[in-house]
Amino acid sequence: SQTIHQWPATLVQPVGSPLSLECTVEGTSNPNLYWYRQAAGRGLQLLFYSVGIGQISSEVPQNLSASRPQDRQFILSSKKLLLSDSGFYLCAWSSGERHTGELFFGEGSRLTVL
Amino acid sequence: GQNIDQPTEMTATEGAIVQINCTYQTSGFNGLFWYQQHAGEAPTFLSYNVLDGLEEKGRFSSFLSRSKGYSYLLLKELQMKDSASYLCAVMAGNYQLIWGAGTKLIIKP
Numbered sequence: 537s538q539t540i541h542q543w544p545a546t547l548v549q550p551v552g553s554p555l556s557l558e559c560t561v562e563g564t565s566n567p568n569l570y571w572y573r574q575a576a577g578r579g580l581q582l583l584f585y586s587v588g589i590g591q592i593s594s595e596v597p598q599n600l601s602a603s604r605p606q607d608r609q610f611i612l613s614s615k616k617l618l619l620s621d622s623g624f625y626l627c628a629w630s631s632g633e634r635h636t637g638e639l640f641f642g643e644g645s646r647l648t649v650l
Numbered sequence: 651g652q653n654i655d656q657p658t659e660m661t662a663t664e665g666a667i668v669q670i671n672c673t674y675q676t677s678g679f680n681g682l683f684w685y686q687q688h689a690g691e692a693p694t695f696l697s698y699n700v701l702d703g704l705e706e707k708g709r710f711s712s713f714l715s716r717s718k719g720y721s722y723l724l725l726k727e728l729q730m731k732d733s734a735s736y737l738c739a740v741m742a743g744n745y746q747l748i749w750g751a752g753t754k755l756i757i758k759p
Contacts, residue, residue: 578751579654579749580737580749637680637681638683638695640695641693641694642692643691644691644692646690
């Protein structure tokens with residue numbers, strides 16, 4: 537069966553510090569991978585998605601970046617965090633074989649920037 | 651622009667029925683999805699509608715009217731564990747998911 541895992545679960549970082557959130561998927565190959573951010577009382581905001589190794593599409597211009605060094609690994613990074621980067625970050629995957637809105641989410645990473 | 655509207659919060663009684671509505675305006679349509687999200691946790695997939703009509707899955711049913719840009723999620727025989735946020739999402743013409751802000755459902759005994 538397929539599993540998705542992201543870490544760390546909770547992170548408290550000072551403004552201006554770097555960030556790295558990691559996500560891995562097991563049990564499937566060539567998945568579509570996504571990074572979302574969820575602010576309180578707001579819908580999920582798509583940050584990045586990837587249809588293959590090294591293929592990253594950015595949906596929102598900001599100080600975040602994403603990389604996909606391996607087929608089932610997706611990393612969200614920042615060189616300098618802003619206060620507005622605080623939120624609940626979710627990694628997700630979907631089948632790469634067809635367009636589907638059925639996403640499978642990781643456990644989430646709660647980031648607080650102070 | 652693309653927009654998903656759903657109520658912010660609803661309250662219902664254990665054992666009762668509740669209907670959560672969702673209206674949408676998107677550029678193209680490739681399906682509507684409902685997700686459940688418990689507080690502090692990740693969303694989990696509940697249902698998918700691409701054709702008009704009702705899809706039933708146990709205590710949960712989802713309805714779609716494409717001509718009206720309207721869907722609802724119906725929860726029957728409510729249980730305390732159904733207390734969660736329910737997210738409506740539409741796959742637009744470019745196969746991107748557009749998400750609503752979610753409806754927080756509070757179940758009272």
